[in-house]
Amino acid sequence: MADAQIGWRIATRAATATLAGESAAKKHATPAAQASSSTLPSNRKKPVACIVLGMAGAGKTTLMQRLNAYLHAERTPYYLVNLDPAVLDTPFGANIDIRDTVNYKEVMRQYNLGPNGGILTSLNLFATRFEDVLKLIEARKNLRYVMVDTPGQIEIFTWSASGAIISESLGSTMPTVIVYVVDTPRSANAVTFMSNMLYACSILYKAKLPLLVVFNKIDVTPHHFAVDWMTDLTAFQEALQAEKSYMGTLATSMALMLEEFYNSLSVVGVSAMTGAGIPAFFEALEKAADEYEETYGAELQRRQEAKAAAEEARQKEANAHFSRDREAEVSGAAGLEAAGARVVLDGRRHRGGGSDDEESESEDEAGGAGYTREDEEWGQENPDEAADREEYESLARYLQKRKG
Ligand SMILES: Nc1nc2c(ncn2[C@@H]2O[C@H](COP(=O)(O)OP(=O)(O)O)[C@@H](O)[C@H]2O)c(=O)[nH]1
Numbered sequence: 535m536a537d538a539q540i541g542w543r544i545a546t547r548a549a550t551a552t553l554a555g556e557s558a559a560k561k562h563a564t565p566a567a568q569a570s571s572s573t574l575p576s577n578r579k580k581p582v583a584c585i586v587l588g589m590a591g592a593g594k595t596t597l598m599q600r601l602n603a604y605l606h607a608e609r610t611p612y613y614l615v616n617l618d619p620a621v622l623d624t625p626f627g628a629n630i631d632i633r634d635t636v637n638y639k640e641v642m643r644q645y646n647l648g649p650n651g652g653i654l655t656s657l658n659l660f661a662t663r664f665e666d667v668l669k670l671i672e673a674r675k676n677l678r679y680v681m682v683d684t685p686g687q688i689e690i691f692t693w694s695a696s697g698a699i700i701s702e703s704l705g706s707t708m709p710t711v712i713v714y715v716v717d718t719p720r721s722a723n724a725v726t727f728m729s730n731m732l733y734a735c736s737i738l739y740k741a742k743l744p745l746l747v748v749f750n751k752i753d754v755t756p757h758h759f760a761v762d763w764m765t766d767l768t769a770f771q772e773a774l775q776a777e778k779s780y781m782g783t784l785a786t787s788m789a790l791m792l793e794e795f796y797n798s799l800s801v802v803g804v805s806a807m808t809g810a811g812i813p814a815f816f817e818a819l820e821k822a823a824d825e826y827e828e829t830y831g832a833e834l835q836r837r838q839e840a841k842a843a844a845e846e847a848r849q850k851e852a853n854a855h856f857s858r859d860r861e862a863e864v865s866g867a868a869g870l871e872a873a874g875a876r877v878v879l880d881g882r883r884h885r886g887g888g889s890d891d892e893e894s895e896s897e898d899e900a901g902g903a904g905y906t907r908e909d910e911e912w913g914q915e916n917p918d919e920a921a922d923r924e925e926y927e928s929l930a931r932y933l934q935k936r937k938g
Pocket residue numbers: 588589590591592593594595596597686750751752753754804805806807808
């Protein structure tokens with residue numbers, strides 16, 4: 535990576551932990567081995583993907599390291615994916631690492647960006663080829679978990695198109711769970727706690743994937759208080775009162791709203807540092823993955839089927855259109871045209887009624903490839919955006935070229 539400024543190498547590393555897990559995969563295939571590992575059932579056809587999210591410093595990377603150690607010890611085959619381009623050193627050996635593909639410092643320099651812009655652009659570049667990552671994951675047989683670490687600053691993933699692309703791609707390929715890591719000692723304050731939960735709530739509605747809230751750092755502050763607040767609204771309201779928050783009534787209303795949200799998630803307390811609570815984490819993760827299959831996955835499949843049906847109908851319509859046009863063309867050659875019938879060679883013309891001559895003309899000028907005058911004007915009116923797009927596309931082409 536030292537010389538490659540922006541390279542396109544999505545490769546899997548043979549992390550020692552994973553290789554050991556791989557050889558153990560065959561052992562896992564025997565019923566006895568399955569029975570011996572009750573927390574990690576292996577009756578799924580596909581691995582469970584975990585997208586690890588959380589505020590900066592919540593302990594996402596440390597948790598990845600802990601999961602790495604645990605799964606390695608459990609001899610469970612897994613993949614670790616690092617999506618943080620700015621991390622200096624991952625304490626876990628990621629199998630797929632964004633840093634092998636994009637040099638974030640170089641992206642900052644080339645695009646004249648600050649650190650956050652650099653991370654965001656690197657993630658965007660990586661997302662354009664996330665399909666390749668999925669192929670690598672799918673090529674590995676017997677994988678049970680795919681753990682994905684995300685950039686330190688949560689909004690880079692949650693409020694970007696690339697974050698959405700990545701979570702949707704994973705979510706439509708395999709059971710996917712959002713693991714929301716909370717810094718428990720920092721959330722002991724009721725107002726901070728509520729802010730954190732509101733953020734988690736927004737992620738749930740945006741990602742439309744099951745959410746597992748992981749209260750981390752329980753070696754410093756046990757998470758009982760959080761569970762109490764989440765199950766007993768009165769207790770939480772009392773805590774809010776005690777803080778004499780200036781937004782007392784608003785906070786109370788939001789607490790009421792959150793009560794509904796809490797019903798739709800699972801909660802577990804862990805210490806990424808000591809390893810406490812990790813078996814419980816996997817139990818909760820498996821339950822969340824079951825939930826994905828029962829509800830989220832079924833809904834996703836319904837959406838995909840509807841989309842496929844719509845596409846099929848569109849294709850049929852386009853084929854019928856094409857056949858009609860062909861017939862007209864053939865009979866036109868037979869002399870219909872001479873008889874005054876209109877021969878339609880360009881099916882697009884009837885779509886808009888064919889009355890707008892000016893528009894039809896401009897379509898012809900632009901080569902008729904669905905590129906209209908409107909598109910052209912858009913390009914002229916937004917020179918910056920067009921230049922950005924060109925720059926982005928040329929970089930994507932460059933990456934594609936470097937791929938081999
Ligand atoms: N005491 C304690 N510290 C932790 C724990 N998990 C993470 N940390 C510390 O929290 C800090 C931030 O962790 P990191 O994993 O880099 O957070 P990230 O930004 O979410 O990836 C580091 O100093 C970690 O050592 C934990 O379970 N207990």
